[in-house]
Amino acid sequence: MCHSLSSCRLMMALSVFVLGTAPTAFAQDPLHSWNEGSAKAAILDFVDKTTAEDSDDFVAVEDRIAVFDNDGTLWPENPLPFQLIFAIDELKRLAPKHPEWKQDKLLAAALSGDVATLKEDVMGSLKQLLIATHSGITTDQFNQRVEDWMATAKHPRFDRHYTDLVYQPMLEVLVYLRANGYRTFIVSGGGADFMRVWADQTYGIPSEQTIGSIGEVKFEIRDGVPVLIKQAAISFIDDKEGKPVAIHRQVGRRPVVAFGNSDGDKAMLEWTTMARSPSLGVIVHHTDAEREYAYDKSPQSSGKLIEALADAPKRGWVVVDMAKDWNQVFPDENAPSAGAAARMDLAGTNWLVEDIAGRGVIDRAQTTIEFSEDGTVSGNTAVNRYSGKVSIKGDSIDFGPLITTRRAGPPAVMDQEQKFLAAMERVKRVRVDENGLLHFGGEDGEAVIRASKIQ
Amino acid sequence: MCHSLSSCRLMMALSVFVLGTAPTAFAQDPLHSWNEGSAKAAILDFVDKTTAEDSDDFVAVEDRIAVFDNDGTLWPENPLPFQLIFAIDELKRLAPKHPEWKQDKLLAAALSGDVATLKEDVMGSLKQLLIATHSGITTDQFNQRVEDWMATAKHPRFDRHYTDLVYQPMLEVLVYLRANGYRTFIVSGGGADFMRVWADQTYGIPSEQTIGSIGEVKFEIRDGVPVLIKQAAISFIDDKEGKPVAIHRQVGRRPVVAFGNSDGDKAMLEWTTMARSPSLGVIVHHTDAEREYAYDKSPQSSGKLIEALADAPKRGWVVVDMAKDWNQVFPDENAPSAGAAARMDLAGTNWLVEDIAGRGVIDRAQTTIEFSEDGTVSGNTAVNRYSGKVSIKGDSIDFGPLITTRRAGPPAVMDQEQKFLAAMERVKRVRVDENGLLHFGGEDGEAVIRASKIQ
Numbered sequence: 001m002c003h004s005l006s007s008c009r010l011m012m013a014l015s016v017f018v019l020g021t022a023p024t025a026f027a028q029d030p031l032h033s034w035n036e037g038s039a040k041a042a043i044l045d046f047v048d049k050t051t052a053e054d055s056d057d058f059v060a061v062e063d064r065i066a067v068f069d070n071d072g073t074l075w076p077e078n079p080l081p082f083q084l085i086f087a088i089d090e091l092k093r094l095a096p097k098h099p100e101w102k103q104d105k106l107l108a109a110a111l112s113g114d115v116a117t118l119k120e121d122v123m124g125s126l127k128q129l130l131i132a133t134h135s136g137i138t139t140d141q142f143n144q145r146v147e148d149w150m151a152t153a154k155h156p157r158f159d160r161h162y163t164d165l166v167y168q169p170m171l172e173v174l175v176y177l178r179a180n181g182y183r184t185f186i187v188s189g190g191g192a193d194f195m196r197v198w199a200d201q202t203y204g205i206p207s208e209q210t211i212g213s214i215g216e217v218k219f220e221i222r223d224g225v226p227v228l229i230k231q232a233a234i235s236f237i238d239d240k241e242g243k244p245v246a247i248h249r250q251v252g253r254r255p256v257v258a259f260g261n262s263d264g265d266k267a268m269l270e271w272t273t274m275a276r277s278p279s280l281g282v283i284v285h286h287t288d289a290e291r292e293y294a295y296d297k298s299p300q301s302s303g304k305l306i307e308a309l310a311d312a313p314k315r316g317w318v319v320v321d322m323a324k325d326w327n328q329v330f331p332d333e334n335a336p337s338a339g340a341a342a343r344m345d346l347a348g349t350n351w352l353v354e355d356i357a358g359r360g361v362i363d364r365a366q367t368t369i370e371f372s373e374d375g376t377v378s379g380n381t382a383v384n385r386y387s388g389k390v391s392i393k394g395d396s397i398d399f400g401p402l403i404t405t406r407r408a409g410p411p412a413v414m415d416q417e418q419k420f421l422a423a424m425e426r427v428k429r430v431r432v433d434e435n436g437l438l439h440f441g442g443e444d445g446e447a448v449i450r451a452s453k454i455q
Numbered sequence: 456m457c458h459s460l461s462s463c464r465l466m467m468a469l470s471v472f473v474l475g476t477a478p479t480a481f482a483q484d485p486l487h488s489w490n491e492g493s494a495k496a497a498i499l500d501f502v503d504k505t506t507a508e509d510s511d512d513f514v515a516v517e518d519r520i521a522v523f524d525n526d527g528t529l530w531p532e533n534p535l536p537f538q539l540i541f542a543i544d545e546l547k548r549l550a551p552k553h554p555e556w557k558q559d560k561l562l563a564a565a566l567s568g569d570v571a572t573l574k575e576d577v578m579g580s581l582k583q584l585l586i587a588t589h590s591g592i593t594t595d596q597f598n599q600r601v602e603d604w605m606a607t608a609k610h611p612r613f614d615r616h617y618t619d620l621v622y623q624p625m626l627e628v629l630v631y632l633r634a635n636g637y638r639t640f641i642v643s644g645g646g647a648d649f650m651r652v653w654a655d656q657t658y659g660i661p662s663e664q665t666i667g668s669i670g671e672v673k674f675e676i677r678d679g680v681p682v683l684i685k686q687a688a689i690s691f692i693d694d695k696e697g698k699p700v701a702i703h704r705q706v707g708r709r710p711v712v713a714f715g716n717s718d719g720d721k722a723m724l725e726w727t728t729m730a731r732s733p734s735l736g737v738i739v740h741h742t743d744a745e746r747e748y749a750y751d752k753s754p755q756s757s758g759k760l761i762e763a764l765a766d767a768p769k770r771g772w773v774v775v776d777m778a779k780d781w782n783q784v785f786p787d788e789n790a791p792s793a794g795a796a797a798r799m800d801l802a803g804t805n806w807l808v809e810d811i812a813g814r815g816v817i818d819r820a821q822t823t824i825e826f827s828e829d830g831t832v833s834g835n836t837a838v839n840r841y842s843g844k845v846s847i848k849g850d851s852i853d854f855g856p857l858i859t860t861r862r863a864g865p866p867a868v869m870d871q872e873q874k875f876l877a878a879m880e881r882v883k884r885v886r887v888d889e890n891g892l893l894h895f896g897g898e899d900g901e902a903v904i905r906a907s908k909i910q
Contacts, residue, residue: 053830053844061846062661139703192704192707193707196707206517206707207706207707207708208663208664208705208706208707208708209663210707214704217700217703218696218700219696219699219700219722219726221725221729224729224730225729225730226699226725226726226729226730228699228700228703235691236690241673241674244674244681244683245672245673245674245683248594248672248683249647249669250663250705251662251663252647252648252651252661252662252663252665253662253663267674267681270676270681271674271681274676274679274680274681275679275680275681375508389508391516
């Protein structure tokens with residue numbers, strides 16, 4: 001309660017604050033793994049100009065579609081595209097039951113580790129391997145196999161799980177675009193079924209926004225249970241001119257942002273950017289043999305980049321020089337990925353608030369946030385206790401109405417309590433950074449609350 | 456400002472109200488075109504039990520997928536499926552330039568109005584007509600043709616535009632499901648390209664959630680402009696066992712709700728409901744020759760319903776008896792549709808608030824809401840003026856932070872002002888009802904504000 005006119009004024013101001021314009025909060029660098037330079041500036045500028053309502057280049061929210069190639073754009077494609085490595089591992093696992101595979105040139109090469117033969121015909125090998133390892137099972141069985149493999153297999157050079165080898169700078173682009181109202185889609189030559197098992201958790205991209213090559217499936221009822229059986233036939237290859245076609249089929253709108261890394265993405269970049277303004281086309285150029293791989297016209301596996309690179313200047317496509325533009329390639333070991341950060345198990349964790357809307361906190365007035373196992377959140381605001389429900393999905397977080405005890409305290413502490421409760425109302429995004437700090441962001445990605453873990 | 460302790464208390468209470476639990480608001484009947492009965496009860500019960508967090512049948516938001524057949528489920532399919540009528544009209548319009556069409560049996564039948572011949576082979580006719588009228592043009596040109604036709608063509612029996620002939624009770628189901636966190640998808644044998652032109656505006660279902668049969672398209676660059684050319688080949692027919700396949704391709708998750716009306720929807724109903732709990736399968740049974748059409752085993756055109764109806768009892772599918780269960784079939788003339796209501800041009804309209812959260816208003820303290828042409832909203836709260844930004848998409852509405860003048864008034868009027876501003880914060884849905892009243896609803900579809908138009 002307000003015991004003086006000044007605290008009454010404060011209370012009034014606060015009640016309006018909740019309804020009214022929020023103070024401008026300092027924003028962290030959303031692309032902190034990108035070095036300052038023309039590529040980073042182009043991305044930031046594009047998002048700024050397409051989301052400022054008074055901009056001539058404003059893009060309505062429903063048209064904010066961003067498409068991303070996967071292999072070589074969001075994660076590596078060396079020594080072979082990862083799905084091909086999965087298929088080879090599956091082939092070896094299943095080979096004892098299939099002696100006939102040794103009679104097939106490409107399958108025999110895959111089984112004997114004869115990578116040179118496979119590389120002579122990457123798409124052909126992939127197709128043959130997919131038929132051998134991706135068909136005759138239900139979609140549920142297939143999902144389980146992919147999940148099992150992802151949980152155990154490691155990259156031969158980097159010795160990390162494949163889903164940990166996504167490009168940190170691209171994770172930041174995905175999160176940044178989504179925080180600005182863009183919907184992010186994968187448009188990859190890889191199999192849609194393969195990617196959907198882990199894309200949500202890894203990139204925060206749900207199944208209906210994960211577009212890829214498609215194998216035939218057949219609907220059946222087996223013992224009263226409806227199933228989809230994966231067939232040997234491939235019905236659509238989502239590559240080259242197939243990419244605009246796939247975008248048309250699944251999205252039904254032209255994107256305004258496209259990221260790719262090879263000539264296989266050229267048509268998608270053209271469809272997104274030609275005769276369309278504003279639009280942003282970006283090519284990730286692999287120039288970093290030390291931290292990743294360096295290739296363009298003569299790639300070790302897939303990812304040939306000649307024509308799209310030659311066209312980049314006249315099309316206005318931004319070319320990212322991986323060695324120069326990225327100060328980090330992969331997420332730190334043990335760091336949660338974009339999706340994993342969002343979905344990390346906060347249950348049972350307890351946090352001390354370090355900052356509210358960029359204004360710090362009063363040292364002696366500790367505010368805490370505790371996530372219980374049953375989906376509730378609670379804590380202290382120095383004077384009072386609060387509690388409520390919380391739901392987390394992807395990197396989205398939503399607190400239900402918070403109920404508080406009603407003790408009074410010193411004005412400065414009450415002020416902070418009100419600021420904290422008001423800030424909690426604005427929280428829409430969650431992530432845990434590489435230093436283990438918890439960040440709550442607002443609708444537009446602005447920093448709202450930062451907290452450190454209480455051991 | 457608060458001039459007495461009691462008004463201070465009020466202010467404090469209000470500031471907590473904004474953060475805290477909202478009062479229970481009375482809810483309108485969300486399915487008011489449905490008569491009380493087992494079908495309506497089944498839909499309401501299912502949504503209740505799958506959205507109550509303490510329910511054993513709770514379904515997580517990401518799994519709340521609802522799929523709807525279109526022809527015969529969301530709108531009629533008589534005297535012929537509407538896309539076929541469009542194709543015939545296009546055929547006639549284009550015939551002078553194509554004398555060769557008279558040599559083709561089905562095309563000649565279509566041109567001469569020989570419906571009997573077309574009905575002998577509905578799918579074959581559709582295919583032939585689609586090839587003649589839906590190919591060789593860009594997707595943009597095709598969209599324009601559909602738009603032009605929809606704006607002018609009228610149904611031969613009902614003399615109304617086709618997009619006005621959607622089933623009012625089904626519009627209510629779509630809105631009700633979405634208000635409860637469900638994502639609604641069309642899964643239709645009709646062409647995806649055809650439906651996407653009007654589905655968003657008519658049903659509030661965006662292009663990426665509109666799944667249908669697919670014609671081949673080819674990517675080309677013509678005079679520096681990238682285009683997709685519609686081809687004569689049909690690459691996927693989204694009917695019967697194709698429906699679960701299409702859902703897998705585009706959504707990548709099994710739905711929990713499916714609505715259909717024919718044996719063409721049986722596989723989709725099975726995929727949704729068999730060995731899956733909770734789930735809801737619904738069949739719209741056309742029993743109403745007077746207000747619409749009556750058919751099942753011997754339909755006039757498409758929509759044969761024998762097997763799915765026979766299986767309904769053992770599968771637990773709800774069968775809607777159109778004549779008994781629906782008190783209204785089509786929207787009132789001049790009533791905006793679900794999508795149109797949402798997207799109606801509110802610019803330049805001015806409204807008088809009649810009710811706030813089910814508690815009425817003080818007669819002498821008039822509160823107004825005015826939508827300007829530039830996307831801002833403003834009005835009076837009896838004492839003060841407020842203004843802010845508003846964005847409307849589908850039936851979703853979102854008010855930005857509202858800025859107000861700061862004059863004080865009598866406590867009861869200030870109380871109402873606070874209630875109004877707090878209520879505006881909760882508004883998430885908009886519709887204009889058949890009486891022209893404006894309704895703002897909250898996250899869960901509960902009534903928040905009602906207003907009448909100021910002439």
